[in-house]
Amino acid sequence: MSKEKDQRVNYFPIIMSVLVVMFAIFFIFSILLYFSKFNLAKVYWTLLIGAFGTPGAIAQTLIRMCPILFCSLGLLIAFRCGMWNIGAEGQLYWGALAATVVGVYVTGLPALFHILLAIIVSFACGGAWSAICGYLKTRFNANEVITTLLSNFIAYWVTFYFLKFHLQPKTAFNPSSLPVQPTAVLPIMLKGTLLHAGIPIALACAAIVWVVMNKTALGYSIDVVGSNKSAAAYGGIRVNRIILISMFLSGGFAGLAGMGEVLGIHRLLIRNISPNYGFIAIAAVFIARLSPVGAILVSLFLGGIMTGGRYLQTTMGIPIHLVDVLVALFIVFMLLQPIVEKKFLPTPLIGIEEKGRD
Amino acid sequence: MEFYSAVVTIATAAVMSSIAVLLPALGEGVSERSGVLNIGTEGYMIMGSLAAYIWYAATGNMWMGFVLGTLVGMSLSLAHAVFCITLKCNQVICGIGIWLLGLGLSGYLFRLVGLATITEKLPVTSIPLLKDIPFFGQVLFQHNIFVYIGFFLVFIFYIVIYKTPWGLLNRGAGDSPFSTDMVGHNVFLIRYVSTLICGAMSGLGGAYLTIGILTRFSEGMTAGRGFIAICVVIFGGWNPVKIMIGAFFFSLIDSLQLYVQVWSIIPYPLLIMMPYLLTVIVMAAISKKMGNMPRKLAEPYLRGGAS
Numbered sequence: 053m054s055k056e057k058d059q060r061v062n063y064f065p066i067i068m069s070v071l072v073v074m075f076a077i078f079f080i081f082s083i084l085l086y087f088s089k090f091n092l093a094k095v096y097w098t099l100l101i102g103a104f105g106t107p108g109a110i111a112q113t114l115i116r117m118c119p120i121l122f123c124s125l126g127l128l129i130a131f132r133c134g135m136w137n138i139g140a141e142g143q144l145y146w147g148a149l150a151a152t153v154v155g156v157y158v159t160g161l162p163a164l165f166h167i168l169l170a171i172i173v174s175f176a177c178g179g180a181w182s183a184i185c186g187y188l189k190t191r192f193n194a195n196e197v198i199t200t201l202l203s204n205f206i207a208y209w210v211t212f213y214f215l216k217f218h219l220q221p222k223t224a225f226n227p228s229s230l231p232v233q234p235t236a237v238l239p240i241m242l243k244g245t246l247l248h249a250g251i252p253i254a255l256a257c258a259a260i261v262w263v264v265m266n267k268t269a270l271g272y273s274i275d276v277v278g279s280n281k282s283a284a285a286y287g288g289i290r291v292n293r294i295i296l297i298s299m300f301l302s303g304g305f306a307g308l309a310g311m312g313e314v315l316g317i318h319r320l321l322i323r324n325i326s327p328n329y330g331f332i333a334i335a336a337v338f339i340a341r342l343s344p345v346g347a348i349l350v351s352l353f354l355g356g357i358m359t360g361g362r363y364l365q366t367t368m369g370i371p372i373h374l375v376d377v378l379v380a381l382f383i384v385f386m387l388l389q390p391i392v393e394k395k396f397l398p399t400p401l402i403g404i405e406e407k408g409r410d
Numbered sequence: 411m412e413f414y415s416a417v418v419t420i421a422t423a424a425v426m427s428s429i430a431v432l433l434p435a436l437g438e439g440v441s442e443r444s445g446v447l448n449i450g451t452e453g454y455m456i457m458g459s460l461a462a463y464i465w466y467a468a469t470g471n472m473w474m475g476f477v478l479g480t481l482v483g484m485s486l487s488l489a490h491a492v493f494c495i496t497l498k499c500n501q502v503i504c505g506i507g508i509w510l511l512g513l514g515l516s517g518y519l520f521r522l523v524g525l526a527t528i529t530e531k532l533p534v535t536s537i538p539l540l541k542d543i544p545f546f547g548q549v550l551f552q553h554n555i556f557v558y559i560g561f562f563l564v565f566i567f568y569i570v571i572y573k574t575p576w577g578l579l580n581r582g583a584g585d586s587p588f589s590t591d592m593v594g595h596n597v598f599l600i601r602y603v604s605t606l607i608c609g610a611m612s613g614l615g616g617a618y619l620t621i622g623i624l625t626r627f628s629e630g631m632t633a634g635r636g637f638i639a640i641c642v643v644i645f646g647g648w649n650p651v652k653i654m655i656g657a658f659f660f661s662l663i664d665s666l667q668l669y670v671q672v673w674s675i676i677p678y679p680l681l682i683m684m685p686y687l688l689t690v691i692v693m694a695a696i697s698k699k700m701g702n703m704p705r706k707l708a709e710p711y712l713r714g715g716a717s
Contacts, residue, residue: 088522136500136502138502138506188690188693188694188697191694192694192695192697192698193697193698194690194693194694194697195693195697195707195708197447197449197502197708198640198644198689198690198693199690199693199694201449201637201640202637202641202686202687202689202690203686203690205634205637205683205686206683206686206687206690209679209680209682209683209686210679210680210683212679213677213679213680213683216677216679217677217679328510331506331510332510334503334506335507338503371517371518371521371522373513373514373515373516373517373518373521373629374514374518375514376510376511376513376514376517376518377511377514377515377518378514379510379514380507380508380509380510380511380513380514380515381507381511382507383503383504383506383507383510383511384489384493384504384507384508384511387493387497387499387500387503387504387507388493388497388499391497391499
């Protein structure tokens with residue numbers, strides 16, 4: 053997936069194919085809306101206003117962008133390594149659990165160190181959870197798709213177990229933990245909104261991931277392992293180690309997403325802390341073509357859709373599930389983007405690269 | 411005596427609910443054998459149950475509800491087939507997308523339609539003579555008709571997979587699509603048919619869930635049964651009979667949780683987690699030698715490629 057430096061990237065087919073696929077998605081979506089007898093123009097306008105219309109809406113969009121961005125940063129590392137990690141959701145839950153434990157039960161630290169500790173622990177927990185699946189792959193050759201998929205549910209129920217039987221105070225009726233210490237709460241960036249410090253952290257992480265993937269030996273090794281394992285081994289790269297590292301980093305960033313949700317927004321652990329952010333991020337990474345910069349834009353876009361959808365529900369009474377449908381259409385149809393892209397290529401040279409990915 | 415009746419109740423409930431996992435798992439097994447991984451089973455199921463529910467609540471015709479659920483599941487799996495077999499997209503991502511699509515679409519349509527009638531349960535059909543066997547008669551032979559159909563389907567699937575030429579082709583498409591193609595069989599067609607079988611069985615399983623067990627529809631009510639089905643397939647080593655045993659075993663765990671909650675031996679979230687954990691362990695154990703696992707699982711077949 054990495055672009056060679058000496059080869060000029062032709063952006064025309066990429067942009068055209070994305071536009072075509074987007075058109076197809078919104079066409080199908082419009083058919084659905086049309087048959088549900090909603091006013092198309094009004095729905096789209098409300099969606100836009102709800103996502104970017106007011107400062108408050110933009111803040112909400114950014115807040116929803118944050119976990120998607122974290123998860124997609126993690127996923128892109130694993131995907132580039134050729135590991136189909138679809139366990140970001142579960143890794144997010146582990147991160148959230150770890151952040152809660154640190155946030156609630158560690159006391160007496162100054163704010164900066166407390167937050168730093170929470171970040172490190174949630175990164176390590178999410179990463180370790182993901183690295184288990186990586187280990188099962190390297191040691192036993194267990195299909196990582198299945199193990200990471202199922203690890204989502206394991207993580208969800210284990211988190212719920214800790215929440216229900218250990219973190220939940222006896223007096224509470226609903227499963228939720230104690231609120232985190234004030235020192236662990238991510239500070240609000242802008243008065244009057246909920247813009248928490250997780251968003252700049254996410255952007256900084258995107259920059260770090262970009263540097264690691266494009267400028268370091270580790271990033272290069274990950275790309276090589278992803279495109280051809282035997283060539284990588286022949287070139288002296290320790291393939292299993294790279295797989296483990298990439299899975300650890302992948303889960304770690306997903307864990308940070310959980311940390312952001314707990315310390316930034318809810319300030320305590322609740323049962324359903326993530327509305328499938330980990331799965332939505334898969335769409336984000338695909339649309340972003342496994343690039344960190346693209347991931348920022350795409351997660352902003354998806355965050356906007358989710359926020360707009362909420363607004364759509366409150367103003368027009370359209371069920372929030374409509375947004376899930378739209379996101380799902382994105383996941384499915386963005387798979388077609390490489391195929392459409394080939395139609396726009398002047399020469400079929402880049403077909404070689406595509407074949408290498410499979 | 412109280413213990414005995416509790417055991418009978420749990421086992422009966424497990425047999426009844428195992429069908430909702432068994433049907434999709436049988437379909438998933440066939441499609442995985444042909445090399446197509448249907449992660450979206452959960453999506454097929456919930457759409458199938460919604461379709462069956464709406465039809466049944468609107469017209470009162472139970473059997474058409476089952477047919478419609480099956481057809482809806484099939485049409486979703488057709489989408490999966492077009493994307494993954496013809497267009498050679500990534501099966502994992504497509505499956506996740508179809509799962510979320512089914513989840514969102516079912517919730518959306520349910521809210522729009524807004525029917526809230528509780529449907530009538532399937533009547534219990536006891537099998538004469540057999541039902542009088544102590545314990546087993548009560549657990550196995552006093553159920554609604556779909557339980558028997560489910561067990562009969564296990565038999566059919568076993569025969570088709572192991573005793574007919576098509577079963578071999580199905581296996582060939584998943585193990586070595588290139589050689590299957592070389593001998594002159596249409597790999598794409600085999601995979602299409604297998605995927606459609608998976609969709610149909612999942613839709614049927616979803617319909618059974620609404621009409622047979624829960625008698626209502628609620629958002630996200632399949633509650634991971636589609637994923638449990640994937641677990642069961644791996645757990646059962648792609649063999650219909652073992653899949654049946656696995657489905658019963660996992661449903662037993664599921665029905666135990668109500669009692670365990672009362673007895674408080676194991677915390678119930680950990681019990682619900684068990685099937686997933688066991689499957690991961692099984693997966694790790696069988697992967698080195700591959701065993702029964704289809705060799706080209708989740709790999710699109712490129713004609714003329716070195717696949």
